[in-house]
Amino acid sequence: MFMQMVIIRDILSDFSDEEDIELCDDDDDIESNEATSVTYVNPSSFFVNIDAAAGQDLSYRNNHLSSDCDNELYVGMQFDSKEATISAIKHYHFSHSFDYVVSESRPDIYVGKCVHFGAGCEWRIRASRSCKRDIWEIRKISGPHTCVSTNICQDHRKLNSSFIADCIIQLVVADPGIPIKALVKEVLSRFGYTVTYRKAWIVKQIAMSRIFGDWEGSYKELPRWFNAVQWYLPGTIVRYGASNHDSPNTYILDRVFWAFKPSIEGFAFCKPILQVDGTFLTGKYNGTLLIASSQDGNRRIFPVAFAIVEGETKEAWEWFFFNIRSFVTQEANICIIQIGVLGCWVPSV
Incomplete structure (x- = not known):
């Protein structure tokens, strides 16, 4: 009976928190009486402070940190963040056509097990952060996978949109207009899985929002951007058309008009002509961009004013003119x- 309890305790301790706690608290104790006779002296101005520990840590990272493209997992594998650790575990399961579930996830601990754990496969993994070196390391692996590895599905459950966006974001940076079909092929070549067209479209939208910001954030930045233009280009005109929102101190942007100071001054030397046109905006929020331009003495197009409105309606044109x-x-x-x-309708200008 006593031996059975010892065995059970050993099994449970394989994935316990004891080792991680020791790693965070293993600093050597310093006797207080050793520091009583220390005298501090300010160094001369030509001395330079060098953080030796930071330099050693940087060298350690460059030589020991693993890449999530290794496609293999082993005890002692180290990463610079929790995200990189999770990415490596996912890459391993993509390349070997296995699947796992997260059994515990905390800021300093990540534990996963096979999706068939307890039904024939005993694969488990535990990774945690070292407080001393501020790195993540795989502490324990119980395995390998003994479940059947069959790649009969076109998609993988762990191959979510956010993860794919992190992997292909550099492609979108290089070419924001990259076709969706090209992203589908890229995912297939990297992971061996074919995602749907809709999922690839969502991936691109996530990547675009991480690069350029989302739609809501862009609209929130619009007044700040116009304020900066007016600050650095005095005389620039900006006028808003907004309606009230149910929330206090919140408004709905209906229209915005702007004309740069050089355009206002330069129009006095152009032909008395205004060519106006509108083009619809594509994106999450619909609208129309109105443009007024003229012609200078060299017969070149001279931009005069701009506006974003709800559409090419009579009210919008009247407001623009x-x-x-x-x-x-x-x-x-x-x-x-x-x-x-x-x-x-003809404007009375």
């Missing part, structure tokens, strides 16, 4: 040239 008349020019007898059809 009102701002041009108010802030860009008060000159009479300006010829308006519209590319497209305005209907029977």
